[in-house]
Amino acid sequence: MAAADFEPGRMSIKEKAKLQLRKFDIGDKFSNIELAKASVLIPLMVKDGKLCLLFTLRSMKLRTSPGEVCFPGGRSDPTDTDEIATALREAKEEVGLLPEQVEVICRLVPGIDKTSSVVTPVVAFIEDTFQAQPNPEEVSHVFSVPLEYFIRPAKHSAVPMKRKGQSSYFMHFFDYDDPEHQMSFTVWGLTAHFAAFVALAIYGEKPTFEVEFDLDNLNSSAEKNFMTRYHGVKSKL
Numbered sequence: 001m002a003a004a005d006f007e008p009g010r011m012s013i014k015e016k017a018k019l020q021l022r023k024f025d026i027g028d029k030f031s032n033i034e035l036a037k038a039s040v041l042i043p044l045m046v047k048d049g050k051l052c053l054l055f056t057l058r059s060m061k062l063r064t065s066p067g068e069v070c071f072p073g074g075r076s077d078p079t080d081t082d083e084i085a086t087a088l089r090e091a092k093e094e095v096g097l098l099p100e101q102v103e104v105i106c107r108l109v110p111g112i113d114k115t116s117s118v119v120t121p122v123v124a125f126i127e128d129t130f131q132a133q134p135n136p137e138e139v140s141h142v143f144s145v146p147l148e149y150f151i152r153p154a155k156h157s158a159v160p161m162k163r164k165g166q167s168s169y170f171m172h173f174f175d176y177d178d179p180e181h182q183m184s185f186t187v188w189g190l191t192a193h194f195a196a197f198v199a200l201a202i203y204g205e206k207p208t209f210e211v212e213f214d215l216d217n218l219n220s221s222a223e224k225n226f227m228t229r230y231h232g233v234k235s236k237l
Contacts, residue, residue: 040073
């Protein structure tokens with residue numbers, strides 16, 4: 001489903017996106033992976049007729065990754081029933097997004113962050129009228145980026161990476177000049193990885209940059225990459 005196909009018509013762009021995303025839902029397939037767990041909420045919205053992603057900028061007060069762009073999220077809590085519960089709780093704590101304001105669509109293939117935690121992306125729709133209430137201890141800015149930017153970016157770079165005994169991959173950097181805040185934000189690392197995957201899953205078209213996924217077998221190639229990374233991390237523990 002190309003981005004050009006997401007024009008107003010019989011089915012809304014939101015409904016089309018939901019149909020596409022559900023094809024990539026992995027459910028609880030990786031819930032029993034034996035590493036520390038974390039989740040992020042990937043909030044999608046329709047803004048000015050376009051699909052957009054909501055991001056946060058981490059506060060400089062934080063000890064880990066201060067000043068980095070990310071999705072709302074964090075480590076699993078013993079009270080969380082699953083990855084979705086973690087993502088919803090963290091989104092409420094960080095930006096004041098209430099669970100009843102969220103329509104969860106799917107869980108995607110997880111990634112592994114620099115702390116060797118398994119991070120599950122939970123994709124959801126929110127309304128474009130949502131007014132974020134950032135927790136200043138954790139979040140300094142909340143902003144949105146058109147989803148198409150992650151297949152046809154104006155400013156993008158990629159660094160080829162190689163871990164010992166593992167296949168190579170790309171570290172992506174998307175530089176976005178936000179007209180609303182008159183600021184530039186850099187979306188990179190695992191956050192960029194998830195954003196690009198969501199764009200590829202929904203639009204199904206070849207991006208203007210090289211990716212490590214097999215575009216004809218997006219989920220299976222993502223799962224293969226994840227398991228390769230997982231076994232590499234486990235071998236070091």
